[in-house]
Amino acid sequence: MTDSPARTDTGANSGAISDFGIDTTSQSAGEAIRDYVARVRGGELGSLPALLGLGVLVLVFTMLSDNFLTLNNTANLIAQGAGKMIIAMGLVFVLLLGEIDLSAGTLSGVCASVMAMHYVRGGNLLGGMGSTVFYVFIIGMVLAAALALVMRIWAGAVLSLVAVLMAALGVPANAWLEMVLAVCVGAAIGCITGFMVAKVGVPSFVVTLALFITWQGVILQFIGEGGVFGIRNSQVLFNVANGNLSVLGSWILCVVAAGGYAAVVLGEHFTRLRKGLVTQPTLIALFKVLAVAAIAGLSTWALTVNRSPNPDLVTIQGVPYVVPIILGLLVIGTYVLNRTRYGRHIYAVGGNAEAARRAGIDVSKIRASVFVVSACAAAIGAIVYSSKAGSVDPQAGGLNTLLFAVGAAVIGGTSLFGGRGKVAHAVIGGLVLAAVENGLGLLRQPAAVVNIVTGLVLLLAATVDALSRRRAAVTTR
Amino acid sequence: MTEPLLELVGINKSFGPVHVLHDVDFTVRAGEVTALVGDNGAGKSTLVKCVAGIYPTESGEIRFRGEPVTIHSPKDAADLGIEVVYQDLALADNLDVVQNMFLGRERGSRWLMDESSMERAARETLASLAVRTVKSVRTPVAALSGGQRQTVAIAKAVLWESKVVLLDEPTAALGVAQTRQVLDLVRRLAENGLGVVLISHNMADVFEVADRISTLYLGRLVADLPAKETTHSQVVELITAGRSGDLGLARPEQVTL
Numbered sequence: 001m002t003d004s005p006a007r008t009d010t011g012a013n014s015g016a017i018s019d020f021g022i023d024t025t026s027q028s029a030g031e032a033i034r035d036y037v038a039r040v041r042g043g044e045l046g047s048l049p050a051l052l053g054l055g056v057l058v059l060v061f062t063m064l065s066d067n068f069l070t071l072n073n074t075a076n077l078i079a080q081g082a083g084k085m086i087i088a089m090g091l092v093f094v095l096l097l098g099e100i101d102l103s104a105g106t107l108s109g110v111c112a113s114v115m116a117m118h119y120v121r122g123g124n125l126l127g128g129m130g131s132t133v134f135y136v137f138i139i140g141m142v143l144a145a146a147l148a149l150v151m152r153i154w155a156g157a158v159l160s161l162v163a164v165l166m167a168a169l170g171v172p173a174n175a176w177l178e179m180v181l182a183v184c185v186g187a188a189i190g191c192i193t194g195f196m197v198a199k200v201g202v203p204s205f206v207v208t209l210a211l212f213i214t215w216q217g218v219i220l221q222f223i224g225e226g227g228v229f230g231i232r233n234s235q236v237l238f239n240v241a242n243g244n245l246s247v248l249g250s251w252i253l254c255v256v257a258a259g260g261y262a263a264v265v266l267g268e269h270f271t272r273l274r275k276g277l278v279t280q281p282t283l284i285a286l287f288k289v290l291a292v293a294a295i296a297g298l299s300t301w302a303l304t305v306n307r308s309p310n311p312d313l314v315t316i317q318g319v320p321y322v323v324p325i326i327l328g329l330l331v332i333g334t335y336v337l338n339r340t341r342y343g344r345h346i347y348a349v350g351g352n353a354e355a356a357r358r359a360g361i362d363v364s365k366i367r368a369s370v371f372v373v374s375a376c377a378a379a380i381g382a383i384v385y386s387s388k389a390g391s392v393d394p395q396a397g398g399l400n401t402l403l404f405a406v407g408a409a410v411i412g413g414t415s416l417f418g419g420r421g422k423v424a425h426a427v428i429g430g431l432v433l434a435a436v437e438n439g440l441g442l443l444r445q446p447a448a449v450v451n452i453v454t455g456l457v458l459l460l461a462a463t464v465d466a467l468s469r470r471r472a473a474v475t476t477r
Numbered sequence: 478m479t480e481p482l483l484e485l486v487g488i489n490k491s492f493g494p495v496h497v498l499h500d501v502d503f504t505v506r507a508g509e510v511t512a513l514v515g516d517n518g519a520g521k522s523t524l525v526k527c528v529a530g531i532y533p534t535e536s537g538e539i540r541f542r543g544e545p546v547t548i549h550s551p552k553d554a555a556d557l558g559i560e561v562v563y564q565d566l567a568l569a570d571n572l573d574v575v576q577n578m579f580l581g582r583e584r585g586s587r588w589l590m591d592e593s594s595m596e597r598a599a600r601e602t603l604a605s606l607a608v609r610t611v612k613s614v615r616t617p618v619a620a621l622s623g624g625q626r627q628t629v630a631i632a633k634a635v636l637w638e639s640k641v642v643l644l645d646e647p648t649a650a651l652g653v654a655q656t657r658q659v660l661d662l663v664r665r666l667a668e669n670g671l672g673v674v675l676i677s678h679n680m681a682d683v684f685e686v687a688d689r690i691s692t693l694y695l696g697r698l699v700a701d702l703p704a705k706e707t708t709h710s711q712v713v714e715l716i717t718a719g720r721s722g723d724l725g726l727a728r729p730e731q732v733t734l
């Protein structure tokens with residue numbers, strides 16, 4: 001460290017800023033890369049292990065199976081993992097506070113079964129559930145709305161009331177309405193979880209463990225032992241995870257995604273540069289934009305090739321719908337966490353709840369709200385995985401759904417200790433786990449092996465998290 | 478003597494069975510630096526936290542500009558214009574310097590924060606405190622040294638248009654130059670008409686900047702004296718024994734816990 005600034009801003013506010021010693025606003029690409037390496041060595045690994053792991057997995061599975069790196073399998077892999085990946089995106093919010101939502105999986109199953117029942121029963125939930133269960137359901141939703149009002153989480157209250165209205169009015173079967181219903185039911189359940197954790201003060205681990213089992217029972221009640229709700233016949237519901245954009249649509253998505261990314265990154269970069277604020281080197285900003293554009297272009301091109309196993313009989317081409325769904329949620333989640341006050345307060349509460357409280361942040365409201373976010377995401381995930389399966393059975397959201405979702409977030413780099421994490425981590429970690437599941441499946445490994453490997457990968461990721469945290473504690477200060 | 482800005486009357490505070498503050502009367506005047514001194518565990522930080530809305534009080538009244546006010550939360554205190562630098566700092570490690578300084582009061586709309594304006598204001602405030610060792614205002618607080626964190630906490634408090642600033646041992650971890658800056662800042666704040674409370678164990682610092690010296694002894698405010706008419710040894714006696722000549726507690730037997 002030198003005493004005089006290497007490259008301080010000389011334009012705006014030169015008086016104050018030159019006074020500010022070695023504070024620099026911009027660095028060269030070399031310095032930035034050295035900084036990054038230093039941060040990684042200091043224990044701030046981010047998604048690096050996950051990306052390396054993903055690379056290794058792709059390499060290994062490609063060598064072991066001819067079918068792994070085919071276009072059809074890649075598209076399939078994404079659609080298979082999408083539902084749980086979306087659940088993981090919501091879980092990131094909960095993990096950021098150092099809390100856990102063990103009920104996210106079965107909660108999503110409840111949403112899936114209500115959605116599917118509504119479709120199968122032509123909108124008649126009363127008939128589908130039986131009157132007692134139906135009234136309990138309605139009372140539960142009303143209670144959730146009331147709790148949300150008490151906590152002043154307005155969005156949660158509105159969504160819960162929409163669920164009540166839709167159920168009570170018996171709106172006719174319609175795929176779009178059913179998806180809205182699923183999300184509203186999810187939000188209502190999230191309000192209940194959030195209230196128990198944040199206002200009553202029961203540890204989230206216990207609340208969500210209890211609810212995990214409760215929701216499993218509720219799903220069984222809704223669907224019945226051995227029952228199954230087929231939703232394959234609904235074109236819209238089925239297409240969510242099985243349909244593809246047209247070739248033109250795929251390219252439009254590519255341009256919008258890559259162009260939007262470039263506009264945001266470069267726009268912000270040059271604004272900050274102009275105002276003399278801390279910026280990354282222009283070279284690195286440009287590199288990021290070009291890399292994203294290249295990846296978007298290449299994958300769009302690959303996914304618009306006909307990937308049907310029998311190309312002469314059927315054509316399968318276009319980017320799967322789940323890709324824009326995941327990208328959209330990724331953008332929304334990232335925006336909320338990085339740009340809004342709410343997101344900033346989530347990080348603050350996760351980093352130091354007492355400091356957040358002293359800064360006037362309503363800590364318990366933030367704590368409750370993340371469970372609503374997580375539950376809504378779980379409901380969206382439920383829509384996607386139910387669509388992929390084409391039906392909802394009592395196992396929906398059970399089995400390893402939760403393991404996969406928590407695993408995805410943690411493997412991607414979100415800390416279990418709170419305060420560190422991004423929505424993108426869920427996507428990257430989700431891809432790792434989807435690759436494991438899909439690759440082992442192609443190698444005809446039984447479920448036993450898949451579960452053991454998935455569990456061990458999660459354990460490994462949690463270990464890396466704990467170790468890097470320890471490392472960070474040693475290297476700072 | 479100027480108008481009392483902040484007045485505490487008969488404040489009592491217990492943590493369970495431990496009675497930490499006994500009928501404390503404490504006054505902060507505009508344009509003056511009031512030093513609050515006392516031994517470890519005397520209750521100085523607790524008193525500050527009661528004013529800041531972190532701890533509720535059992536009895537007693539807080540008056541602001543003569544009006545009785547209720548301070549139930551840190552936000553109430555901030556709304557009155559009371560800023561606090563806590564002894565235990567209260568910064569979020571995972572957030573950067575700018576984010577910490579504006580925590581809870583972010584500029585811009587709720588849906589889109591104004592990062593540029595916050596970053597510039599943060600940098601200007603830090604520059605005025607002569608922080609020369611922070612590499613970037615976008616450094617996470619976790620990566621700062623103890624003294625740097627303390628400066629960030631102080632900068633956070635002086636960023637706002639406040640009326641009263643309470644600093645709980647602000648110079649404890651600071652180097653010579655930074656201590657100088659903070660003491661100058663304390664004087665400057667008072668000259669600008671703010672009421673300043675400085676908690677410190679360093680008598681030299683206290684006598685340098687304080688107009689009045691209030692002494693807490695085992696949770697009782699035993700003396701509130703003008704700094705000019707008080708000697709070093711009197712203050713030390715008040716701190717350690719609760720009395721000095723005819724100052725402080727009348728009879729030692731009165732001191733019961």
Ligand SMILES: Nc1ncnc2c1ncn2[C@@H]1O[C@H](COP(=O)(O)OP(=O)(O)OP(=O)(O)O)[C@@H](O)[C@H]1O
Binds near residue numbers: 492497518520
């Ligand atoms: N949260 C708490 N719970 C229980 N007791 C507390 C708590 N905070 C402080 N105390 C007790 O209150 C008394 C006063 O503590 P306080 O922190 O106010 O002292 P202080 O004057 O600031 O001391 P120092 O100079 O060491 O900072 C101590 O006996 C302490 O043990």
Ligand SMILES: [Mg+2]
Binds near residue numbers: 521
């Ligand atoms: Mg103290």
